Amino acid sequence: MRKDQNLGEYLRTQGVSRRGFLKFCSATASLMALPPSAVAQVAEALASARRPSVIWLSFQECTGCTESLTRSHAPTVESLIFDAISLDYHHTLQVASGEGAEEARHAAMEENDGEYLLVVDGSIPLGNPGYSTIAGISNLDMLKDTAKGAAAVIAVGTCAAFGGIPQAFPNPTGAVSVSDIITDKPIINVSGCPPIPVVITGVLAHFLTFGTIPELDHLGRPTAFFGQTIHDRCYRRPFYERGQFAHTFDDEGARKGWCLYELGCKGPTSYNACATVKWNEGTSFPIGSGHGCLGCSEPGFWDHGSFYKPISAGLWGSKETLLGAAAAGAALGIGSAMAARARKNKAIKESEADSS
Amino acid sequence: MTLLDFARGPALQWSLIILVTGIIWRIVGALLLSSRKDLSVARRKSGLNDGLGAIATRSLPAHTFEKRIRFQHVTGYAWHLALFVTVLFFGPHILFFESLLGFSWPALPNGIVLFSAAVALAILIALLIRRANHPVQKLISNADDYISVILCILPLLTGILAFAHIGGRYETLLAIHLLSIEALFIWFPFGKLMHSAMTFPARFQAGTSFGRKGIKA
Numbered sequence: 001m002r003k004d005q006n007l008g009e010y011l012r013t014q015g016v017s018r019r020g021f022l023k024f025c026s027a028t029a030s031l032m033a034l035p036p037s038a039v040a041q042v043a044e045a046l047a048s049a050r051r052p053s054v055i056w057l058s059f060q061e062c063t064g065c066t067e068s069l070t071r072s073h074a075p076t077v078e079s080l081i082f083d084a085i086s087l088d089y090h091h092t093l094q095v096a097s098g099e100g101a102e103e104a105r106h107a108a109m110e111e112n113d114g115e116y117l118l119v120v121d122g123s124i125p126l127g128n129p130g131y132s133t134i135a136g137i138s139n140l141d142m143l144k145d146t147a148k149g150a151a152a153v154i155a156v157g158t159c160a161a162f163g164g165i166p167q168a169f170p171n172p173t174g175a176v177s178v179s180d181i182i183t184d185k186p187i188i189n190v191s192g193c194p195p196i197p198v199v200i201t202g203v204l205a206h207f208l209t210f211g212t213i214p215e216l217d218h219l220g221r222p223t224a225f226f227g228q229t230i231h232d233r234c235y236r237r238p239f240y241e242r243g244q245f246a247h248t249f250d251d252e253g254a255r256k257g258w259c260l261y262e263l264g265c266k267g268p269t270s271y272n273a274c275a276t277v278k279w280n281e282g283t284s285f286p287i288g289s290g291h292g293c294l295g296c297s298e299p300g301f302w303d304h305g306s307f308y309k310p311i312s313a314g315l316w317g318s319k320e321t322l323l324g325a326a327a328a329g330a331a332l333g334i335g336s337a338m339a340a341r342a343r344k345n346k347a348i349k350e351s352e353a354d355s356s
Numbered sequence: 357m358t359l360l361d362f363a364r365g366p367a368l369q370w371s372l373i374i375l376v377t378g379i380i381w382r383i384v385g386a387l388l389l390s391s392r393k394d395l396s397v398a399r400r401k402s403g404l405n406d407g408l409g410a411i412a413t414r415s416l417p418a419h420t421f422e423k424r425i426r427f428q429h430v431t432g433y434a435w436h437l438a439l440f441v442t443v444l445f446f447g448p449h450i451l452f453f454e455s456l457l458g459f460s461w462p463a464l465p466n467g468i469v470l471f472s473a474a475v476a477l478a479i480l481i482a483l484l485i486r487r488a489n490h491p492v493q494k495l496i497s498n499a500d501d502y503i504s505v506i507l508c509i510l511p512l513l514t515g516i517l518a519f520a521h522i523g524g525r526y527e528t529l530l531a532i533h534l535l536s537i538e539a540l541f542i543w544f545p546f547g548k549l550m551h552s553a554m555t556f557p558a559r560f561q562a563g564t565s566f567g568r569k570g571i572k573a
Contacts, residue, residue, distance in 0.1 A: 229526060231526070232521070240466075241466055242465060242466060242467075243447050243463055243464070243465045243466040243467075243469075245447060245463075261447070261448070262447065262451060268526045268527075268530075269360065269526055269527040269530070299358075300358065300361075303361075304358075304360075304361060305364070309455070310448065310451040310455075311360075311448075311530065312448035312449065312451050312452050312530070313364075313451050313452055313454065313455035314364050314365070314368045314452060314455050314456060315361065315364040315365040315368070316364070316365050316366075316368050316369040316372075317455045317456045318369075319458075321369070321373065322372060322373070322376050322456075325372070325373040325374075325376040325377045325380075326376050326377070326380045328377050328380075329376060329377040329378065329379065329380025329381040329384065330380050330381075330384050332377065332380075332381040332384075332385070333380060333381045333382065333383065333384025333385040333386075333387075333388065334384060334385075334388060336381070336385045337384065337385045337387075337388030337389055338388075340385075340389060340390075341388075341389075341390050344390060
C-alpha cells in the first residue's frame with residue numbers, strides 16, 4: 001500500500017468489493033457492540049483512513065502472537081487491514097536488522113511523534129537488563145523510549161498484557177507487563193496466548209474509525225471482545241446446565257460433546273471472544289476440538305493449578321496435613337479431658353474436705 | 357494471587373485444618389470426660405439396642421408435643437434433606453470432594469440440586485425469621501444460634517448466585533461462595549453446628565444409660 005493511498009483505495013486494488021468491505025464493517029461494528037447505525041460511520045472512517053504508523057516491539061515472547069496474525073488463514077479483509085497499517089518496525093518480520101532496524105524505528109518515531117501506535121508482544125524482564133535485549137538495548141529501555149511518543153500502546157498477547165508465561169512461578173527473569181512500566185499512555189490489553197487475530201484488527205479498526213481507544217474492562221481489555229466468559233457463549237453450555245459432563249477425554253460424554261467442566265475447562269472464569277469469533281475463519285476453537293479452555297487470556301493463567309483440575313476443586317488437598325490436623329485435635333482433646341478430670345477431682349476433694 | 361486462588365488455596369487449607377482439628381478435639385474431649393461410677397444395681401443389661409432405639413425414637417416427634425412442634429419437625433427434616441442433596445450431589449461439589457478425598461460418586465441433574473438449594477435456603481430464612489420473632493425461641497436463642505444459621509445461609513445464597521451468574525463475575529461469586537463455606541468450616545467445631553457430630557453419639561449414650569435404669573427410650 002502506497003503512503004498516499006487511503007484504506008478504501010488500497011482494499012479496492014486488492015480486489016475487495018464494496019459489498020465485502022461493508023460486510024466486514026458490519027461484522028466489526030457488531031463485534032465491537034456498536035449499534036447498526038454505526039456501520040456507515042465505520043465504513044466511511046475506515047475507507048478514508050490513512051495508514052497509521054505502527055511500531056511493533058517483541059520482548060520475552062515466543063512469536064506465537066505474530067504467527068497468529070500472519071499465518072492465521074488466507075488473506076481476508078481483516079488481514080488486509082492489518083497489512084494496510086504502516087508497520088514501520090517489527091524486528092521479527094522486517095528484513096533490516098541491527099542498527100538498520102533501529103534507524104527505522106527512530107525514523108518512524110520522529111516522523112510520527114505523538115501519533116504512532118505502539119504494539120508490544122512479550123513481557124519485560126526486570127531481573128537483569130541482559131536477559132532480553134535487541135541491538136544491545138534492554139527491553140525496558142526500548143519500551144520506555146518508544147512509548148514516549150506513542151498515541152496509544154496495544155499490549156498484544158498475555159505476556160505483554162499480564163506477564164504471561166515468562167511471569168509464571170518462579171518468574172526467573174522478573175517479568176512484568178507493559179502496564180507495569182508504562183503508566184502515562186492509554187494501554188489496550190489484547191490478551192490471549194495467542195490473541196485472536198480479528199480482535200487485533202477490531203481494535204485497530206476502532207482506532208482508525210474513532211481515533212480513540214475502545215471501552216476497556218478493569219484489566220484494560222476491550223469489553224467488546226472480553227466482556228463475556230467463554231462459558232457464557234459456549235455451545236456446550238446447555239450440557240452444563242443439565243449436569244451432563246464428559247468425565248474423560250474419550251468417554252461417551254466426550255463423544256456426545258458434553259460440557260468439559262470436569263476436565264478442567266476454565267471457560268467459566270475466562271473472558272475472551274473464542275466461543276463467538278472462533279479461529280481459522282470461524283472454524284472452531286479449543287472447546288470445539290474437545291479440549292477445555294486453558295484460560296489463556298487471564299492474568300496468571302499458568303499458575304492457577306492444573307489445566308485439568310476443575311475450577312470447583314481446591315488447589316490444596318493434602319491428606320497428610322489433614323491427618324496431622326486430626327492428630328493435633330486428638331492431642332488437644334486428650335489434654336483438655338485430662339485437665340477437666342483434674343479440675344473435677346480437685347473439686348471433689350475440696351468438697352469432701354469441706355464436708356468432713 | 358487472585359481472590360479465587362486465595363479461596364481455593366490458603367483459605368481452604370487453613371479452614372480445613374481448623375475444621376478437622378476442632379472436630380477431633382471436641383469429640384475426643386467429650387469421649388474422655390469422666391463420669392461418676394454408677395453404684396446402683398442395673399435393672400437390666402443395656403446395650404446396642406437401647407442406644408439405637410434412642411436414636412430412632414428421638415428422631416421422631418414426641419407424641420405429647422407432636423402438634424406443637426410439627427412445623428419445626430417437618431422443616432427440620434426438609435432442610436437437612438435438601439442440604440444433603442445440594443452438598444453431596446451437585447457435580448462441581450463432587451469434584452471438590454474428589455480433590456480432597458480421592459474418590460467420587462454420581463451427580464444429580466443440576467435442576468434437582470438447584471431446587472434443593474432453593475428449598476434449603478427458603479426454609480433456613482423462614483426459620484431464622486421465626487427464631488427472631490417467636491417469643492420462646494427468641495428467649496432461648498443466643499449469638500451462637502444466629503451465627504450458625506447465617507453461616508449456613510451464606511453458602512446456599514452465594515452458591516445459587518454463582519450457579520446462576522447473578523450479581524457479579526463468576527470467579528468473584530465462586531470465590532465468595534468458597535470463602536463463605538470456609539467461614540462455616542472455621543465456625544463449625546466451636547458452635548452449635550457441632551451437633552451434626554454429637555447428636556447421634558449423645559442419643560446413643562442416653563439410650564444405654566436409660567436402658568440400665570430400666571427406662572424405655
